Amino acid sequence: xxxxxIRDLTIEYSxxxxxVRPIEGLDLDVDEGELVLLLGASGCGxxxxxxxxxxxxxxxxxxxxLGDVDVTGLRGAALTDYRRHSVxxxxxxxxxxxxxxxxxxxxxxLLVAGAGRRDARRRAQxxxxxxxxxxxxxxxPGELSGGQQQRVxxxxxxxxxxxLILADEPTAHLDYVQVDGVLRLLRAVAGAGRIVxxxxxxxxxxxxxxxxxxxxPRATSASASAPTTPTTIELAAGEVLFRQGDVGELVYVVExxxxxxxxxxxDGPPEQVTVxxxxxxxxxxxxxxxxxxxxxxxxxxxxxxxGYSERNFRQQMGPRxxxxxxxxxxxxxxxxxxxxx
Amino acid sequence: MWLISLRDLQxxxxxxxxxxxxxxxxxxxxxxxxxxxxxxxLESGRIVGRFGADAWIVAEGATGPFTTTKxxxxxxxxxxxxxxxxxDAGPLLVLRSTVGRRDVNVVGYELGSMTEPQRVHRxxxxxxxxQAMVDASLGIAVGETVSFAGRTYPVVAxxxxxxxxxxxxxxxxxxxxxQEALIAGQPLASTIVTRGVxxxxxxxxxxxxxxxxxxxLDRITEQSAKTLDLINGLLWIVAAGIIGSIVYMTALxxxxxxxxxxxxxxxxxxxxxxxxxxxxxxxxxxxGVAVVVxxxxxxxxxxxxxxxxxxxxxxxxxxxxxxxxxxxxxxxxVAHTDPAAAFGxx
Numbered sequence: 001x002x003x004x005x006i007r008d009l010t011i012e013y014s015x016x017x018x019x020v021r022p023i024e025g026l027d028l029d030v031d032e033g034e035l036v037l038l039l040g041a042s043g044c045g046x047x048x049x050x051x052x053x054x055x056x057x058x059x060x061x062x063x064x065x066l067g068d069v070d071v072t073g074l075r076g077a078a079l080t081d082y083r084r085h086s087v088x089x090x091x092x093x094x095x096x097x098x099x100x101x102x103x104x105x106x107x108x109x110l111l112v113a114g115a116g117r118r119d120a121r122r123r124a125q126x127x128x129x130x131x132x133x134x135x136x137x138x139x140x141p142g143e144l145s146g147g148q149q150q151r152v153x154x155x156x157x158x159x160x161x162x163x164l165i166l167a168d169e170p171t172a173h174l175d176y177v178q179v180d181g182v183l184r185l186l187r188a189v190a191g192a193g194r195i196v197x198x199x200x201x202x203x204x205x206x207x208x209x210x211x212x213x214x215x216x217p218r219a220t221s222a223s224a225s226a227p228t229t230p231t232t233i234e235l236a237a238g239e240v241l242f243r244q245g246d247v248g249e250l251v252y253v254v255e256x257x258x259x260x261x262x263x264x265x266x267d268g269p270p271e272q273v274t275v276x277x278x279x280x281x282x283x284x285x286x287x288x289x290x291x292x293x294x295x296x297x298x299x300x301x302x303x304x305x306x307g308y309s310e311r312n313f314r315q316q317m318g319p320r321x322x323x324x325x326x327x328x329x330x331x332x333x334x335x336x337x338x339x340x341x
Numbered sequence: 342m343w344l345i346s347l348r349d350l351q352x353x354x355x356x357x358x359x360x361x362x363x364x365x366x367x368x369x370x371x372x373x374x375x376x377x378x379x380x381x382x383l384e385s386g387r388i389v390g391r392f393g394a395d396a397w398i399v400a401e402g403a404t405g406p407f408t409t410t411k412x413x414x415x416x417x418x419x420x421x422x423x424x425x426x427x428x429d430a431g432p433l434l435v436l437r438s439t440v441g442r443r444d445v446n447v448v449g450y451e452l453g454s455m456t457e458p459q460r461v462h463r464x465x466x467x468x469x470x471x472q473a474m475v476d477a478s479l480g481i482a483v484g485e486t487v488s489f490a491g492r493t494y495p496v497v498a499x500x501x502x503x504x505x506x507x508x509x510x511x512x513x514x515x516x517x518x519x520q521e522a523l524i525a526g527q528p529l530a531s532t533i534v535t536r537g538v539x540x541x542x543x544x545x546x547x548x549x550x551x552x553x554x555x556x557x558l559d560r561i562t563e564q565s566a567k568t569l570d571l572i573n574g575l576l577w578i579v580a581a582g583i584i585g586s587i588v589y590m591t592a593l594x595x596x597x598x599x600x601x602x603x604x605x606x607x608x609x610x611x612x613x614x615x616x617x618x619x620x621x622x623x624x625x626x627x628x629g630v631a632v633v634v635x636x637x638x639x640x641x642x643x644x645x646x647x648x649x650x651x652x653x654x655x656x657x658x659x660x661x662x663x664x665x666x667x668x669x670x671x672x673x674x675v676a677h678t679d680p681a682a683a684f685g686x687x
Binding site for chain 2: 108
C-alpha cells in the first residue's frame with residue numbers, strides 16, 4: 001500500500017469575488033495503515049482538502065502524491081482511473097443512490113468501471129458482509145437507519161479495494177449509537193493497510209486518529225498562545241499587521257495613525273474595505289471564534305496599535321458589550337464607547 | 342449505468358407513468374390528426390381517379406369541376422365524344438346539398454356512360470332515373486331512401502371511399518335527377534370527362550388533367566390541412582415539453598447522484614447516456630400509449646381517420662427524436678455537474 005505525501009499545498013478559490021485560501025502551505029505525510037483526522041470548524045478547508053486528495057479539485061499550488069502517483073497532475077483517463085481504483089469516498093450525507101438497493105449501491109463503482117454485473121454483485125455481497133449488512137442487502141437507503149446507510153457508504157468506498165479512503169464528516173448525521181459502529185469500521189478499514197483520512201469537526205473522534213491535522217485555530221488554543229498582557233506594536237507606513245488567511249490571536253486598537261483593511265479579490269487588485277483610525281479597534285472575530293483573518297491589515301502611515309488577547313479583550317468589554325460591538329459595523333466601533341486599556 | 346437509469350425509472354414510476362400517459366395522449370392526438378390529414382389527401386385522389394378520366398373538359402375559365410360554378414351544356418358531350426383523340430366521354434354535375442343536417446356532395450352522372458359509378462360495395466348500380474347510390478359514411482343502407490332538396494330517392498347501392506370536401510359523403514344520381522333537384526332542370530354539367538385526350542377543343546371549353554383537378558380539389562381543404570399541421574406541431578411541442586421537463590426535473594433531483602457517480606469515476610458521457618435512455622424509454626412507451634389512444638379515438642372521431650402504417654413508424658422515430666432533443670437541457674445539466682457537489686451536507 002502506498003503512502004500519502006502532501007507538500008506546500010495551497011488551495012485558493014473565489015467566494016463572492018474575494019479570494020479565499022483555506023489551505024496554505026500544508027505539508028503532510030501519512031503512512032499506510034494510518035487514520036488521519038482533519039479537524040476544524042466549518043469553512044476551514046477540510047472538505048476542500050479531501051476534494052483535492054480525491055483529485056476532484058485542483059490545488060492552486062503544491063503537490064499531493066499517493067505512492068508514485070502525482071494526484072495533482074492527473075488528467076483524462078489517468079484521472080478517471082485514479083478516482084475509480086485508488087480512492088474511495090465516504091460522503092457526509094451518505095449520498096447513496098436512493099433508487100438502488102444497498103447491494104446495488106455498493107456495486108455501483110464496479111459497474112461504473114465496467115465490471116460484469118455478476119462479479120459486481122458478488123463483490124458487493126462480500127463487502128456488505130464485512131460491514132454486517134448482509135440481511136439488508138435488498139433494502140433501499142430509505143429503509144435503512146443512518147448508521148446502516150453510512151456502513152453501506154463505507155462498503156461502497158471499498159468496492160475497488162482502494163489504498164486511500166476519504167471520509168467527510170462520517171458521523172455528522174448519526175446518533176451516538178450509530179457513531180460507535182461507524183468509528184469501529186473506519187478504524188478497521190485503516191487497520192487493513194489503507195490510509196484513511198477523516199474530515200470532521202467532532203473532537204470526540206480524536207482517540208480514533210493516528211494523526212491529527214488541525215486546519216483552523218481553535219479558539220482555546222489561539223487564546224492560549226496569545227500574550228496575557230496587551231502588546232504595543234509599531235508599524236511603518238505600508239507595513240502589514242496581519243494577512244488575510246492568517247491565524248488570528250489578538251484584537252487590535254489603533255493608538256496612532258490609521259490601518260487599511262483590504263480583501264484580496266480573485267479578479268483584480270485588493271479591495272479596501274475600510275480604514276481604521278486612532279481610537280478604533282478591529283480584528284476581534286478571528287481570535288474570539290477561532291477563524292482565520294478575513295482581511296489584510298496594513299498601516300497607511302506610521303502607526304501604533306495595541307494588541308489584546310481575546311480573554312483580555314472580553315474582560316474589558318464585558319460579555320454583553322462584546323456581543324453588541326461585534327454586531328456593529330466595522331470601523332464604527334471606538335474605544336470611547338467601551339474603553340479598552 | 343443502464344441499471345441505475347432503469348432503477349431510477351422504477352423509483353419515480355408514478356411520475357413516469359403520468360408523463361407517459363400525458364405524452365401518449367399528445368402523441369395519440371398527433372396520430373389521429375395524421376390519419377385525418379391522410380384521409381383528406383386520399384379522398385381527393387380517390388374521387389378524381391374514380392371515373393378513369395384522361396381529361397376533364399370544363400367551361401373556359403373554370404377552376405375545376407369540383408369547385409367551379411361555371412357550367413357547360415350537357416349537349417356538348419356528343420361534340421366532345423367526336424373530338425380527335427377521344428374514345429369515350431360522359432358528363433358530370435357536381436353540386437352540394439344537405440341530407441338531414443349533414444352536408445353532402447351530389448354527383449350527377451349519365452346512366453350507361455363512363456361516368457356511371459362502378460365498384461358498388463352493396464346493392465346493384467342504378468339502372469334508371471330516380472335511383473340513388475350513396476357513400477357508406479352517410480349511414481343509409483340499400484333499400485332505404487335518401488332525401489334532399491325536397492325530393493326522396495330509393496337507395497339501390499352503397500359505395501365506399503367516395504367522400505370528398507373534408508369527408509362529406511357523396512350521393513350519386515342520374516344527371517337528370519340532379520339537374521331537376523338542384524338547378525331547376527337546366528341541362529348543364531360541371532365537366533365532361535373523356536377517355537383519351539382531345540387534341541383540339543371547341544371554343545368556350547378548357548381542358549384539365551387529373552392532377553390539375555386533384556390540386557384544385559385540394560385547394561379547398563388546404564387551409565384545414567394547414568390548421569391540422571399546425572395543431573400537430575403544437576402537440577409535438579406539448580409532448581416535447583412534457584418529456585423535456587420530466588427529464589430536466591429528474592436531472593435536477595439527481596444532481597447529487599450524478600456528482601457522487603462522477604466522484605467515483607463515472608464519465609459525463611456515461612451519465613448522459615443513462616439520462617438519454619430514460620428519455621428514450623419515456624418516448625417509446627409514450628408512443629405505445631399513443632397507438633392505443635389513436636386506435637380507440639379513430640372510430641369515434643367526427644371525421645374520417647385513416648392512419649397509415651407510415652404514420653405509426655414516423656411516430657416512434659419522431660417521438661424518440663423529440664424525446665432526445667427535449668432532454669438536452671437535462672443532459673447539459675449532467676455534463677456540468679461538479680463532482681465536488683457530492684461533498685457537503687444533505
